[in-house]
Amino acid sequence: MSVLFSEGFLGGLRLENRLVVSPMCQYSAVDGIAQPWHLVHLGQMMISGAGLVIVEATAVEPQGLGTRGDMGLYDDAQESALSELVGNLRTLSSAKIGIQLTHTGRKAATRTIPERWRGEPLPPEEGPWKPLAPSALAFDEGWQTPQELDETGIRRIIDAFARSAERAVRAGFDLVEIHGAHGYLIHEFLSPITNRRTDDWGGTIEKRNRFACEVAKAVRKVWPRERALGFRLNSTDWHPDGSTLEDALALAAELKSIGVDYVVMSSGNIAPGIRIPPATPGHQVAFAASVRKQIGMTAMAVGMILDPHQAEAIIASGDADFVALARPFLDNPRWGLHAAAALGDDIAYPPQYIRARPNNWLGFSHVHPHSRAPATRLQLDRPRSVSSWDRPNSA
Numbered sequence: 574m575s576v577l578f579s580e581g582f583l584g585g586l587r588l589e590n591r592l593v594v595s596p597m598c599q600y601s602a603v604d605g606i607a608q609p610w611h612l613v614h615l616g617q618m619m620i621s622g623a624g625l626v627i628v629e630a631t632a633v634e635p636q637g638l639g640t641r642g643d644m645g646l647y648d649d650a651q652e653s654a655l656s657e658l659v660g661n662l663r664t665l666s667s668a669k670i671g672i673q674l675t676h677t678g679r680k681a682a683t684r685t686i687p688e689r690w691r692g693e694p695l696p697p698e699e700g701p702w703k704p705l706a707p708s709a710l711a712f713d714e715g716w717q718t719p720q721e722l723d724e725t726g727i728r729r730i731i732d733a734f735a736r737s738a739e740r741a742v743r744a745g746f747d748l749v750e751i752h753g754a755h756g757y758l759i760h761e762f763l764s765p766i767t768n769r770r771t772d773d774w775g776g777t778i779e780k781r782n783r784f785a786c787e788v789a790k791a792v793r794k795v796w797p798r799e800r801a802l803g804f805r806l807n808s809t810d811w812h813p814d815g816s817t818l819e820d821a822l823a824l825a826a827e828l829k830s831i832g833v834d835y836v837v838m839s840s841g842n843i844a845p846g847i848r849i850p851p852a853t854p855g856h857q858v859a860f861a862a863s864v865r866k867q868i869g870m871t872a873m874a875v876g877m878i879l880d881p882h883q884a885e886a887i888i889a890s891g892d893a894d895f896v897a898l899a900r901p902f903l904d905n906p907r908w909g910l911h912a913a914a915a916l917g918d919d920i921a922y923p924p925q926y927i928r929a930r931p932n933n934w935l936g937f938s939h940v941h942p943h944s945r946a947p948a949t950r951l952q953l954d955r956p957r958s959v960s961s962w963d964r965p966n967s968a
């Protein structure tokens with residue numbers, strides 16, 4: 574049996590395997606409310622073979638929305654749609670379901686990615702809302718200068734994370750991940766590039782970490798112990814004036830003491846124009862390995878994990894406890910099922926698709942010649958004439 578498909582724990586939450594669908598914005602919400610697309614997209618992910626599916630970055634207050642298509646979890650209509658979504662997803666598989674909570678800070682009020690590949694600020698005629706940030710520094714030329722948060726604003730947003738987490742409890746999620754990376758509000762507090770404050774929320778690393786820690790404490794307080802709490806961490810800003818891996822490790826240690834169950838080690842996007850080394854396969858795995866080895870904390874690796882054997886080696890070598898994949902699941906929503914076959918493992922298939930399972934379908938080894946799936950054999954033990962799988966639409 575592969576280690577990738579062995580059970581794993583995020584705090585008290587048991588996952589059937591170590592494969593995670595990373596959160597992916599769909600830019601398809603309306604007024605922050607999940608739509609049928611989310612059921613289709615996440616439904617596919619529920620039957621992908623992954624043990625955990627994490628719903629996209631979801632704003633904790635209206636000013637924290639990145640685009641008009643972002644998901645929100647700050648009002649009753651949004652909560653009710655997500656409750657229904659979680660209920661529907663539960664009928665599809667036993668994969669666990671998480672949600673990522675965020676505030677987009679100075680990157681708020683942009684066009685959606687499908688409208689503009691790299692996102693760009695909404696022009697004044699499209700009614701952009703005012704972005705908020707630790708310091709009044711625009712993301713780039715042509716972007717709005719954000720309003721510098723005062724103490725009241727900071728406290729309001731910390732509270733908003735906790736209120737959204739309470740809504741996530743009621744909606745039935747198994748896991749909450751706090752988004753502390755990719756240049757959004759929490760990361761903006763962490764990085765000296767975006768945080769120029771001289772009060773208790775900026776300056777030294779302890780003060781820059783304070784906002785992230787206060788958010789984590791507020792969420793942990795309302796989030797049940799048996800459900801998992803994670804944090805997406807910026808491993809490095811890839812810039813000499815920015816946050817470093819040492820900073821990330823110091824924060825991971827603090828988060829661990831607060832009761833955060835895992836960190837997922839991502840990087841980049843604090844400011845435009847920073848030269849980042851080309852993303853090669855597994856380019857961020859070493860960051861997860863550092864957390865695991867130096868802090869002794871459960872770590873998830875993410876970024877350019879492409880191949881089942883690569884994923885297996887990351888877990889087997891002890892570099893990470895879990896692997897999170899994003900684009901590979903968009904490319905192939907059965908990535909996990911195929912990965913299990915490639916590793917010679919046998920995991921549960923959606924019964925509706927059982928006819929395409931490696932050991933039921935002579936064609937599988939032709940379509941996937943590198944698979945190590947058990948030798949194909951037709952299951953003739955089920956009398957063909959009465960099998961519903963043989964005649965699903967016999968009318």
Ligand SMILES: Cc1cc2nc3c(=O)[nH]c(=O)nc-3n(C[C@H](O)[C@H](O)[C@H](O)COP(=O)(O)O)c2cc1C
Nearest residue numbers: 595596597598629630875876877878898899900901
């Ligand atoms: C369409 C899309 C949407 C994304 N949205 C989010 C998001 O909501 N939150 C987040 O933390 N990362 C987001 N990401 C980043 C991914 O979760 C992941 O970290 C990144 O794509 C690297 O993994 P990959 O090489 O497996 O795609 C998104 C990526 C894609 C492709």
